[in-house]
Amino acid sequence: xxxxxxxxxxxxxxxxxxxAVSFALNDRPGLADDTRARILEVxxxxxxxxxxxxxALSTSRALALGLVLARPPELLGADPFFPAxxxxxxxxxxxxxxxxxxxxxxxxxAEAEGYRRLVSDGRVDGVFLLDLxxxxxxxxxLESLGLPAVTLxxxxxxxxxxxxxxxxxxxIRRAVEHxxxxxxxxxAHVAGPDEFAxxxxxRAGWESALAEACVPPGPVVVCDFSAEGxxxxxxxxxxLADPPTAVVYANDVMAIAGLAVAAELGxxxxxxxxxxxxxxxxxxxxxxxxxxxxxxxxLAWGAQAAQTLLTYLEHHAxxxxxxxxxxxxxxxxxxxxxxx
Amino acid sequence: xxxxxxxxxxxxxxxxxxxAVSFALNDRPGLADDTRARILEVxxxxxxxxxxxxxALSTSRALALGLVLARPPELLGADPFFPAxxxxxxxxxxxxxxxxxxxxxxxxxAEAEGYRRLVSDGRVDGVFLLDLxxxxxxxxxLESLGLPAVTLxxxxxxxxxxxxxxxxxxxIRRAVEHxxxxxxxxxAHVAGPDEFAxxxxxRAGWESALAEACVPPGPVVVCDFSAEGxxxxxxxxxxLADPPTAVVYANDVMAIAGLAVAAELGxxxxxxxxxxxxxxxxxxxxxxxxxxxxxxxxLAWGAQAAQTLLTYLEHHAxxxxxxxxxxxxxxxxxxxxxxx
Numbered sequence: 001x002x003x004x005x006x007x008x009x010x011x012x013x014x015x016x017x018x019x020a021v022s023f024a025l026n027d028r029p030g031l032a033d034d035t036r037a038r039i040l041e042v043x044x045x046x047x048x049x050x051x052x053x054x055x056a057l058s059t060s061r062a063l064a065l066g067l068v069l070a071r072p073p074e075l076l077g078a079d080p081f082f083p084a085x086x087x088x089x090x091x092x093x094x095x096x097x098x099x100x101x102x103x104x105x106x107x108x109x110a111e112a113e114g115y116r117r118l119v120s121d122g123r124v125d126g127v128f129l130l131d132l133x134x135x136x137x138x139x140x141x142l143e144s145l146g147l148p149a150v151t152l153x154x155x156x157x158x159x160x161x162x163x164x165x166x167x168x169x170x171x172i173r174r175a176v177e178h179x180x181x182x183x184x185x186x187x188a189h190v191a192g193p194d195e196f197a198x199x200x201x202x203r204a205g206w207e208s209a210l211a212e213a214c215v216p217p218g219p220v221v222v223c224d225f226s227a228e229g230x231x232x233x234x235x236x237x238x239x240l241a242d243p244p245t246a247v248v249y250a251n252d253v254m255a256i257a258g259l260a261v262a263a264e265l266g267x268x269x270x271x272x273x274x275x276x277x278x279x280x281x282x283x284x285x286x287x288x289x290x291x292x293x294x295x296x297x298x299l300a301w302g303a304q305a306a307q308t309l310l311t312y313l314e315h316h317a318x319x320x321x322x323x324x325x326x327x328x329x330x331x332x333x334x335x336x337x338x339x340x
Numbered sequence: 341x342x343x344x345x346x347x348x349x350x351x352x353x354x355x356x357x358x359x360a361v362s363f364a365l366n367d368r369p370g371l372a373d374d375t376r377a378r379i380l381e382v383x384x385x386x387x388x389x390x391x392x393x394x395x396a397l398s399t400s401r402a403l404a405l406g407l408v409l410a411r412p413p414e415l416l417g418a419d420p421f422f423p424a425x426x427x428x429x430x431x432x433x434x435x436x437x438x439x440x441x442x443x444x445x446x447x448x449x450a451e452a453e454g455y456r457r458l459v460s461d462g463r464v465d466g467v468f469l470l471d472l473x474x475x476x477x478x479x480x481x482l483e484s485l486g487l488p489a490v491t492l493x494x495x496x497x498x499x500x501x502x503x504x505x506x507x508x509x510x511x512i513r514r515a516v517e518h519x520x521x522x523x524x525x526x527x528a529h530v531a532g533p534d535e536f537a538x539x540x541x542x543r544a545g546w547e548s549a550l551a552e553a554c555v556p557p558g559p560v561v562v563c564d565f566s567a568e569g570x571x572x573x574x575x576x577x578x579x580l581a582d583p584p585t586a587v588v589y590a591n592d593v594m595a596i597a598g599l600a601v602a603a604e605l606g607x608x609x610x611x612x613x614x615x616x617x618x619x620x621x622x623x624x625x626x627x628x629x630x631x632x633x634x635x636x637x638x639l640a641w642g643a644q645a646a647q648t649l650l651t652y653l654e655h656h657a658x659x660x661x662x663x664x665x666x667x668x669x670x671x672x673x674x675x676x677x678x679x680x
Binding site for chain 1: 403404419422423426427430434437439440441442443444445450454457458461463566567568570571593596597599600601603604622623625626627628629630
């Protein structure tokens with residue numbers, strides 16, 4: 001496999017914490033001599049080599065963290081997660097004298113180029129890795145560039161970086177369980193793009209909750225998280241010969257567009273159709289009917305990610321963090337399944 | 341008055357461009373000797389003194405621009421202008437090897453502290469000044485810190501910085517004229533907070549368009565640009581003994597919340613109430629009914645602001661830019677005034 005030996009591997013083998021391994025490998029005081037010797041022995045056995053990342057960690061000086069977002073500008077403007085996340089990051093950085101360097105780029109290729117530039121310019125000490133992909137390629141890129149990172153959720157590829165995780169799957173499961181309890185048996189899903197890990201996880205949550213209740217999964221329409229996509233998907237679902245009685249959307253923006261399509265077509269929400277969003281954006285409570293949605297605390301996520309990345313930069317190790325589970329906020333857009 | 345003499349003053353008096361003045365004062369080649377001599381004479385006559393700002397300009401090295409936003413995090417997440425603006429800024433910065441340093445702070449005091457920190461850390465060569473206030477205090481602060489800036493719109497206080505302007509007043513005027521042409525004579529306004537210059541200008545546009553048509557201004561409710569505020573304002577207006585037949589909102593978020601309140605109260609849009617927003621966010625076309633709104637190109641605004649700030653940093657002078665006028669996008673939320 002040629003898999004890189006990480007500090008975590010050494011820690012597991014030596015039976016010590018990742019922090020202790022980091023201290024030993026970086027020759028920092030605070031460890032008993034025999035512990036240090038054992039760790040170095042294990043590291044040697046396993047073939048651990050100091051990466052350029054580790055070297056960068058030892059000499060970090062920029063006092064700035066980076067965020068490179070590969071999103072089409074027009075979609076970025078429609079996603080309320082991102083500014084709330086940044087605001088959360090800032091609550092920590094501002095107190096620590098750290099700056100945030102932001103880049104918005106059109107695609108993954110430009111994102112890779114952005115990281116290379118951040119490294120060559122010495123602009124940042126570490127970066128936030130958002131919007132993880134299925135078969136995530138960027139973790140390896142960052143490791144090879146020696147650019148430390150914190151990832152939002154755990155990538156599906158090996159990663160030596162700490163992760164701050166929010167369990168989106170259980171949030172969606174709660175939404176489906178709520179619909180099942182209301183008698184719905186034909187529950188559709190409007191999913192985000194397949195290549196995004198969070199989109200895949202939301203879809204998996206929807207599917208597994210239905211499977212556990214022995215209810216066959218309703219139709220799925222995959223779109224792009226945009227209002228326009230949500231509208232189109234809703235039209236498609238409502239035009240089916242046997243349309244769903246409930247739709248779980250992968251974000252609020254698509255769900256709000258779905259409410260509008262239902263209103264336009266004269267489909268009453270929630271009497272004839274229940275609608276669930278994801279994010280609990282500020283607008284969710286102020287559409288008609290108010291949107292039942294899964295509430296994610298993007299602000300807390302940003303603050304925790306910043307905290308974790310700074311810890312990682314300081315101690316060369318940081319534990320993964322699991323945020324409190326997302327909650328379901330029940331409002332007027334969901335109701336009992338219609339009797340046919 | 342003690343008003344500072346600016347490069348613009350010297351340029352006007354000497355009958356040359358601001359660029360020529362900058363070249364002369366910074367002893368850069370490319371000017372005829374007699375022109376240079378005349379400019380220096382005029383500068384001397386008027387009492388022009390090199391500011392710390394000008395000194396900073398000559399030694400700018402950070403190759404980064406700053407944006408400090410004083411907004412409560414939860415409101416930031418609800419404002420689609422900001423990410424689109426940043427994306428526009430990035431289209432220019434990424435091509436010029438410049439980075440964007442972003443700070444999100446809770447209030448104006450923290451914003452001032454943010455600028456001081458950016459200067460003392462030498463992090464940025466210049467900043468974007470957004471959300472201008474009525475009696476704008478920050479221009480003077482930035483000048484005293486020697487931190488060059490570009491302002492979004494012209495501040496109401498003297499400023500030596502270039503401004504990139506979008507005429508929001510004429511956008512709102514078009515919206516009001518559209519409603520007047522539809523026969524509306526009781527047109528309300530849901531305004532943004534008084535202290536923001538753009539909120540004041542939108543309100544002024546609404547008021548002057550009505551005044552010119554000799555229609556008395558309808559009621560005004562001032563709120564905070566939030567969905568919740570827009571909902572509350574709409575309830576207040578629709579509860580009046582003589583409610584308006586049309587409402588012009590200072591942003592889309594409040595207008596969308598207004599549509600929901602109307603739906604909840606059984607007030608038909610547009611048959612009984614016409615609704616106009618401002619921003620033309622991506623969601624505007626996908627609510628029910630689709631929202632008539634004033635379209636502002638935040639992406640172009642960001643790109644132009646970045647271009648202007650870089651020009652200013654390079655040449656120590658840059659002309660103000662007036663963006664193409666905002667357009668009115670007519671959709672289903674406006675219709676003929678109801679007959680009573």
